[in-house]
Amino acid sequence: xxxVVGSLLFTSVLFASVAxxxxxxxxxxxxxxxxxxxxxxxxxxxxxxxxxxxxxxxxTVEGLENLPRDNTVVLIKHASAWxxxxxxxxxxxxxxxxxRELLWVPVLGWVLFFLKAxxxxxxxxxSAVAQVVEQGRLRLEEGLWIMIFPEGTRVPAGETxxxxxxxxxxxxxxxxxxxxxxxxNAGDFWPRRGVLKKPGTxxxxxxxxxxxxxxxxRDVIDDVRGWIEATLREISTEAHLRAAENP
Numbered sequence: 001x002x003x004v005v006g007s008l009l010f011t012s013v014l015f016a017s018v019a020x021x022x023x024x025x026x027x028x029x030x031x032x033x034x035x036x037x038x039x040x041x042x043x044x045x046x047x048x049x050x051x052x053x054x055x056x057x058x059x060t061v062e063g064l065e066n067l068p069r070d071n072t073v074v075l076i077k078h079a080s081a082w083x084x085x086x087x088x089x090x091x092x093x094x095x096x097x098x099x100r101e102l103l104w105v106p107v108l109g110w111v112l113f114f115l116k117a118x119x120x121x122x123x124x125x126x127s128a129v130a131q132v133v134e135q136g137r138l139r140l141e142e143g144l145w146i147m148i149f150p151e152g153t154r155v156p157a158g159e160t161x162x163x164x165x166x167x168x169x170x171x172x173x174x175x176x177x178x179x180x181x182x183x184x185n186a187g188d189f190w191p192r193r194g195v196l197k198k199p200g201t202x203x204x205x206x207x208x209x210x211x212x213x214x215x216x217x218r219d220v221i222d223d224v225r226g227w228i229e230a231t232l233r234e235i236s237t238e239a240h241l242r243a244a245e246n247p
Contacts, residue, residue: 013050014047017047022108025040036111036115057189059201061204074087080186100119100121102119116142132166132170176214177212184204184235
């Protein structure tokens with residue numbers, strides 16, 4: 001019962017905080033990207049603390065030594081709403097490839113626009129990929145990290161979808177940079193479209209950069225997918241075992 005109450009309370013806090021923090025961030029947009037981004041970062045940090053206190057759900061990060069010195073393209077598993085919050089705290093100053101419909105959301109959409117999100121039509125096919133490459137290169141030149149969910153949408157824990165090529169094509173177009181794969185088991189604790197959050201510790205694993213120079217995009221994304229899904233199977237199995245031991 002306590003977990004249900006905590007989860008419902010956190011959900012209420014989450015929606016309210018988006019409106020409050022978003023409005024404050026919007027007010028400060030005239031002061032530049034760094035100022036607006038500070039609000040996004042502080043919101044992320046506060047939400048993660050709230051999640052741990054209300055729902056008993058924390059997280060750990062492994063592989064921080066794999067973060068490259070220069071900004072890069074990050075390909076991260078999308079199985080929950082959790083990673084959309086946590087990535088802002090875990091990784092350096094960044095922007096995101098998002099579905100364009102998010103820009104139509106009052107307050108949130110305004111802030112995402114000023115945070116230079118790359119808003120695409122997910123049904124746009126090649127035009128969407130071209131947009132990611134074109135706008136992504138500009139964002140990389142500005143020093144931002146580019147966060148991409150290669151499956152394009154949230155996928156339930158234990159499932160996978162075809163990985164798109166836009167992140168790899170962007171990295172190659174930006175000077176044959178490597179891409180950084182990231183796996184996590186947030187979907188085991190905060191399911192897709194789920195309100196109830198299970199207590200525990202989410203594991204985030206940052207892999208070693210995967211080079212793109214001189215390689216076919218499909219070969220690179222196959223390596224990314226192979227590493228993410230294999231790592232996810234390993235950490236998800238551990239999560240399920242812990243859940244069975246502590247029902």
